[in-house]
Amino acid sequence: MDANAQVGDVIALEDRIAKKSSGRTVPLNRDLRSALVALADQCKPFPKDFVIQSERGGPMSANTVAHWFRRQYSKLGYIGCSSHSGRRTFITRAAQRIGNVGGSIRDVQELAGHKSLQMTALYIEGNTEAKKKIVNTM
Numbered sequence: 001m002d003a004n005a006q007v008g009d010v011i012a013l014e015d016r017i018a019k020k021s022s023g024r025t026v027p028l029n030r031d032l033r034s035a036l037v038a039l040a041d042q043c044k045p046f047p048k049d050f051v052i053q054s055e056r057g058g059p060m061s062a063n064t065v066a067h068w069f070r071r072q073y074s075k076l077g078y079i080g081c082s083s084h085s086g087r088r089t090f091i092t093r094a095a096q097r098i099g100n101v102g103g104s105i106r107d108v109q110e111l112a113g114h115k116s117l118q119m120t121a122l123y124i125e126g127n128t129e130a131k132k133k134i135v136n137t138m
Helices: 030-042 062-076 085-101 105-112 117-123 128-136
Strands: 010-013 024-027
Touching: 024 105, 085 105, 085 117, 105 117
Parallel strands: none
Antiparallel strands: 010 024
């Protein structure tokens, strides 16, 4: 929520909650923003500092959220997935698409909150088909 109690266009991750004090501002995906607006309309008053609530209505700890993801993945039959899997997928897909919108891998690094491109590179998975296609364009 922004200062006017509206869902804004960005999420401000403060240093105090970001790993290694890597706070940053991240643009909100339009579908996520729409979902948050709908949630805010349903939940009055809408929590100002957190979205995911415990059964008691307070914020959930990081460990509780990670455990919730493990249970959901297990129910779906996914093996080897964790709460971090979505982050890895986002960074890989952002790296694949950033050139299409006029950006660079540096933009992906900043979205991820990494201090180095080397760390961002560790998150990016290769794509065999893309390698074949790019070689054939030469």
